[in-house]
Amino acid sequence: MTLKYPDNNVERSIELSVETATNEDTQAISLILAKSFYNFPEFAHWIYPFLQFTINEDLRYRLRSHSPLYFCLVAKLDQGNYQTTTQQTSHSLLRCKTTERVRTIGQNPYNSNLIVVGTVEIALRSPSVWSSHLQYPYISNLAVRKEYRRLGIGSKLLHKCEEIALNWGFKETRLHVLDNNNSAKQLYKNNGYQVSSTETNWSNLWFDYSPRLLLKKQISTN
Structure with missing residues (x-):
């Protein structure tokens, strides 16, 4: 992965690996998910450890x-490599050119410097219990x-999921996003996802209500 820094226009190469998660990764994953999807006020931060435990x-x-x-x-990402780079330059990054080498799924060489900076899941799902429609990824x-957002990591995870879907024999992927999550909506739009339908988000009626958008993407095989 090549990062460009706005202060001196210098590009530095940092290797990003995308791997299948193991039990050793679940603590880091659950912390990322808890912090990303639940925004509690400061006085309620004591909830995070319990939430993280449940997610884990x-x-x-x-x-x-x-x-x-x-x-x-x-x-x-290699923590040592990334920290050395950010110490030499500004941490406010403009953009990421995805020229990184991504390891084959399943490879997981031991490296104590590697830290989990992102995660995603993909599975086959049916539209509903009573639906006659086929499953979809x-x-x-x-x-x-x-602290690692806006570097292209989310896009790389999406692309890897699309590769998996193709390997399963599918040419479409689906996902949900809240309508008020503008940064996530932009990420999906940039990666070719389009709104298929709007759904009532019953699970959040007592909190910050926002409808859910069902997004779909036709995966190119080129």
């Missing part, structure tokens, strides 16, 4: 299923650590 247990259960039609992916829980 749910994730470990999914990983134990060993389903061939489910993947949890993690994006990892559904992307969920796409999240990137706050």
Whole structure:
């Protein structure tokens, strides 16, 4: 991955790896998900450890299923390399050119400097219990650590999910996003996702209500 810094227009190469998640990654993943999808006021931050524990247990259960039609992916950066680079330049980055080498799914060489900076899940899902429609690849829980956003990591995770969907024999992926999540909506738009329908978000009626958008993408095989 090549990062361009606005202060001196210098490009530095940082390797990003996308791998299948293991049990050793679940603590980092659950923290990223808790911080990304739940925004509690400061006086209620004590809730995060309990929320993280619940997310962690749910994730470990999914990983134990060993389903061939489910993947949890993690994006990892070399912490030492990244810290050295940011110490030499401004941390406010303009853009990322995705020239990184991505490891094949399943490879996970041990490296104590690698830190989890993003995650995503993909699985086959049915429209509903009573539906006669066929299953489809559904992307969920796409999240990137706050300090590593706007570097193209989310796009790389999406692309890897689309590769998995193609390997399963599908040419379409679907996902949901809240209508008030403008940054996520822009990410999906930039990656070719289009709004298919708007749904009532019953789970958030007592909090910050926002309808859910169902997005779809036809995957190019070129």
